[in-house]
Amino acid sequence: MQLPTWPFKLAVACASVLILAELLARLLRDYRAQAGSAPATRAATLLIGVGLVVGAVLAAQGLAGMGLDRMAIGIAALVALLVLIGLGMPVVFALLITSFLGIWLVRDNLPVAINSVGLSASGAVRKIEFGVIPLFVLMGLLLDKAGVGRDAFQIVAVLMRRIAGGLGVATVGANAIFASITGSSIASATVFSRIAVPPMMDSGYSRKFSLGIVAGSSVLGMLIPPSLLMIVYGLLAEVSIGDLFLAGIIPGLLLATCFGVLIMGLVRFRPGFTGRTRPDFQPEDLSARGIARGLAPVLFVVAVVMGGIYGGFFSATEAGAAGALGALIVALLRRSLSWADLRQLVLETGAISAGLLMLMIAANVYGRMLAMSTIPMQAADMIQAMDLTLVGLVLLYAAIVVVLGMILDSVSIMLIMLPIVLPVVMALEGDPIWFGIVTVIAIEIGLLTPPFGLSVYVVKASLPEGFAPLGEIFAAAAPFVIVMALVTLTLILVPWLTTALL
Numbered sequence: 391m392q393l394p395t396w397p398f399k400l401a402v403a404c405a406s407v408l409i410l411a412e413l414l415a416r417l418l419r420d421y422r423a424q425a426g427s428a429p430a431t432r433a434a435t436l437l438i439g440v441g442l443v444v445g446a447v448l449a450a451q452g453l454a455g456m457g458l459d460r461m462a463i464g465i466a467a468l469v470a471l472l473v474l475i476g477l478g479m480p481v482v483f484a485l486l487i488t489s490f491l492g493i494w495l496v497r498d499n500l501p502v503a504i505n506s507v508g509l510s511a512s513g514a515v516r517k518i519e520f521g522v523i524p525l526f527v528l529m530g531l532l533l534d535k536a537g538v539g540r541d542a543f544q545i546v547a548v549l550m551r552r553i554a555g556g557l558g559v560a561t562v563g564a565n566a567i568f569a570s571i572t573g574s575s576i577a578s579a580t581v582f583s584r585i586a587v588p589p590m591m592d593s594g595y596s597r598k599f600s601l602g603i604v605a606g607s608s609v610l611g612m613l614i615p616p617s618l619l620m621i622v623y624g625l626l627a628e629v630s631i632g633d634l635f636l637a638g639i640i641p642g643l644l645l646a647t648c649f650g651v652l653i654m655g656l657v658r659f660r661p662g663f664t665g666r667t668r669p670d671f672q673p674e675d676l677s678a679r680g681i682a683r684g685l686a687p688v689l690f691v692v693a694v695v696m697g698g699i700y701g702g703f704f705s706a707t708e709a710g711a712a713g714a715l716g717a718l719i720v721a722l723l724r725r726s727l728s729w730a731d732l733r734q735l736v737l738e739t740g741a742i743s744a745g746l747l748m749l750m751i752a753a754n755v756y757g758r759m760l761a762m763s764t765i766p767m768q769a770a771d772m773i774q775a776m777d778l779t780l781v782g783l784v785l786l787y788a789a790i791v792v793v794l795g796m797i798l799d800s801v802s803i804m805l806i807m808l809p810i811v812l813p814v815v816m817a818l819e820g821d822p823i824w825f826g827i828v829t830v831i832a833i834e835i836g837l838l839t840p841p842f843g844l845s846v847y848v849v850k851a852s853l854p855e856g857f858a859p860l861g862e863i864f865a866a867a868a869p870f871v872i873v874m875a876l877v878t879l880t881l882i883l884v885p886w887l888t889t890a891l892l
Contacts, residue, residue, distance in 0.1 A: 412744070460496050464763025467492035471756075471806065481802045482745075485752035492759040510754035520750065522631060524743035525710030526616050530572035531735045532717035533691065536726045539581040541684040542567040547589070548681075555657035557593055558603045559650045561586045565607040566614055566646040567685075570692050571717070573618045575611035575837055579845045582608065583852035597858055598866045599656070605849045605863055606870025607649055609834040612800070614642035616695060616713070618746075619800055619833065623826045624706075625750060626757075626808050630823075631706035632699040636891045637823045639696075641831065641881055648873050656869065687720040700891075746801075753805040766813040773814050780818040784825065784882050787811050788832040792875075795836015799844060803833050827888045828881055835874050838867040 467488045474484040486507070494503040533539075543564035550556035550563065564586070565578050572578065582604045590600040612619045615635035624631035695713040698704045704712065721727040760766060773783060787807070794803045808829070815825050837845040846863045881887055 460763045461765065461768055463492055463495045464760060464765040467759060467763070468765075468806075475798065475802065481799070481805070482748045482752045485749075485756045485805065489752070489755040489759040493755070493762060496759070496762045506758050507755055510758060511751045520625065520747065522621055522707045522710040523618065523746055524739050525707070525714045526573055526618065526621065527742050528735065528739040529616075529691070529695075529710065529713040529717040530574060530577060531738060532714070532721045532727070533571045533687065534577060534581065535731060535735065536687065536717070536721040536724045538571065538687050538720070539564065539568045539578075540585050542688060543582070543585050545681050545684045553654065555653045557586075557590045557595065558599070558653040558657070561590070561603050562607040562610070562646055562649045562653065565610045566642065567688055569611040569614035569642070570616075570696075571688055571713075572611060573616040573621075575608050575834065575845055576848050578611040579605065579608035579848040580852050583849045587853065598862055601849060601858055601863045602866025602868075602870065603653060605838060605846050605867040606873075607646075608845045608849070609837050609870075609874065610642060610646055610649075612834050612837075613638055613645060613827075613831055615639065616710075617830065619804070619830050620826065621706075622746070622750075622801060622804060623808070623829060626753060626804065627812055627822050627826060629826065632709070633823050633892055634826055635696065635699060635706065637827050637888045638830070640887050640890055641827055641877070644880075644887065645831070645874065645877050648877055649870060652869055652873050687724075691716045691720065749801060749805060753809075756805065757809040760809045766810055769810060770814045770817045773818070780815070780820050781882060783811075783814065783818065784820070784828060785879075788828060788878055788882065791829065791832040792835050792839070795833060795842065796839050797842055798836070799842065800833045800836065803836070804829065821885060821889060823892065824881075824885045824888045828878065831874060831878050831881065835871055835878070838864075838871050838874075840864045843867075 470491075471484055471488040474488065475481055490503050490507060493506050494500055497503065543560060546563040546567070547557055547560035550560045553559060561582060565582060568578055568581065569575075586604055587600045590603070591597060595603075611617070615638045617635070617638060620634040620638060621631055623629075624634050691713055694716045695709045698709045698712055699706060718727075778786075791803055791807060794807070798806075812822065812825065816822065837843060840846075840861075843864060846860065846867060849863055850858065850860055
């Protein structure tokens with residue numbers, strides 16, 4: 391007996407309508423929030439938005455009259471995409487507009503362009519792998535609510551108290567632990583700005599050094615699995631998310647170890663970075679039982695998620711469901727979750743997941759436009775003509791990604807670059823899993839580099855106003871950027887480090 395599918399399709403349709411209604415409601419709220427501004431300002435904002443869309447359509451019509459070939463149209467669409475993003479248009483709208491117009495021009499057929507958007511949307515929605523995103527987001531939010539990050543920092547700080555720069559190393563270690571349950575660099579930067587900076591400064595660490603440690607180590611959130619950026623890569627590249635998680639373990643631990651060595655080296659050769667230590671800084675219970683109780687939630691969830699994937703008991707999506715259930719149990723046992731909290735966390739999970747789904751739809755349309763414009767094929771031919779090796783190509787790609795990270799956010803870089811470069815890497819017989827890990831760490835460098843540097847902005851926003859200037863945090867994070875660049879180079883030259891556990 392075959393199970394009817396219409397109830398599930400109806401649920402998806404209803405959910406899509408609700409997402410659209412929420413989007414319109416938020417746009418209306420944002421517009422009303424400008425009520426205190428001058429009417430001329432609000433009118434100018436509206437006119438600029440409409441003008442950008444109308445200008446894009448007129449430009450498309452102008453290009454159509456020039457008789458450009460597919461390649462030229464694709465390049466024009468890429469340039470228009472970067473211009474729109476640079477002007478402040480949300481990435482999802484910039485992708486949809488330029489890709490839609492690009493398909494329209496390439497095929498010279500408006501219905502085909504409209505159908506491409508519809509097919510891309512339905513294709514993104516019906517992928518069961520997408521279910522892993524809200525599950526891991528909810529898991530991270532629940533464990534954050536349970537105070538797991540704070541407990542991990544206190545325990546690791548005590549274990550490292552006899553080491554020079556122990557609190558700094560403890561921040562890196564706690565970040566690695568926290569990354570293994572949240573998968574978000576932004577969450578790590580938010581949490582450890584509040585729980586690690588004050589103890590380090592109380593222990594004599596300079597303000598600059600403390601901020602650099604927190605900002606630098608926060609990038610572990612996207613490299614140590616489970617990682618939201620790895621999930622996005624897996625969906626875009628259509629590779630196993632479970633394999634990506636396993637491949638990220640060794641590089642993540644390698645980067646964390648290098649950060650720890652960097653901190654101990656700076657403490658040794660720049661003693662002014664740290665001062666006195668506080669032997670009284672310790673968790674409430676230093677017994678083995680207390681330490682085990684503090685780390686038990688992390689070990690439990692990691693064992694369920696990674697053990698289940700590595701042991702072959704369930705897929706990455708099923709692991710997300712098991713991890714979310716485990717996180718809910720931890721939060722309930724710690725009595726840190728009320729019904730109001732749970733409702734708020736579910737709403738936050740929905741908002742994050744819906745935003746990522748819209749990006750995936752836009753990326754799907756963008757990928758179709760690139761394929762129709764033949765840009766990936768032309769790029770592959772150009773690489774072959776240049777006689778560029780796989781390593782040379784990936785080195786060039788990583789350098790471009792780092793530069794883009796100075797002006798674009800992580801997901802945007804991945805959405806723009808992967809459809810162009812990944813087919814070329816595959817043509818050169820590159821491993822997509824290895825390439826994914828290299829992509830993630832190269833993108834993460836952009837979280838610490840000006841002017842975008844999202845992790846740096848989050849650290850500043852998480853601390854009291856006027857606590858430290860933005861430039862000081864960027865400067866403090868510079869040594870960690872150098873270490874990340876060296877680790878990226880190592881992973882490119884030694885692919886075995888990413889595939890050893892597969």
